[in-house]
């Protein structure tokens with residue numbers, strides 16, 4: 001089974017890019033399941049029903065989230081309703097953990113997709129991701145064949161520690177949030193695919209997908225940050241394709257995608 005996973009989608013440029021590339025990517029990488037991190041999907045600020053529906057139409061099967069869950073009034077409501085293929089970090093206490101994952105059937109296999117958020121260098125105070133993931137995997141031990149974790153975190157140390165903690169218990173552990181792709185993809189000794197950060201799908205000439213001038217000005221003046229998405233039409237595509245062995249549910253290969261495409265804004 002091949003899983004295509006996109007890092008943080010930044011607003012409309014990312015949605016336009018997905019529309020443009022997904023059919024070709026699905027064919028090229030023989031993709032069975034598409035997952036994307038939607039933390040910045042709706043103009044940088046979490047998700048809305050409209051933006052989720054839009055990218056579902058382009059072929060995204062499941063959307064995960066992160067610290068921007070709280071930026072729209074809709075995200076928690078959407079997550080709790082279970083009506084959308086969308087999950088928020090399971091270790092946010094408001095979710096009672098059960099809305100932070102979904103089990104879906106793909107090619108006759110039960111795939112558990114789980115979203116967690118880190119506690120290092122982030123302003124929220126979620127429950128312990130180590131204990132929460134233990135509980136979810138234990139409670140659902142007989143309910144899934146393949147487990148995929150999106151860990152939305154700032155610190156590579158925390159990502160690697162949790163990734164190694166879960167080695168052999170999940171098929172892949174993929175980091176998101178920093179928008180900067182790391183070149184440390186590997187298959188751990190126990191068979192879990194790992195990368196500290198998948199990167200983003202967003203404007204290349206930017207800081208985190210935002211207008212560089214705004215970010216630089218904010219950092220110099222320490223003024224309030226205004227979220228303005230860069231209007232660069234060169235879009236950086238940060239993604240990975242993980243090949244999972246149907247026999248033992250462990251990863252055989254992780255391929256890192258880091259390319260730039262041009263879109264019509």
Ligand SMILES: [Fe+2]
Pocket residue numbers: 039066067068152177178
């Ligand atoms: Fe984030």
Ligand SMILES: [Fe+2]
Pocket residue numbers: 008039040177178179
């Ligand atoms: Fe992000």
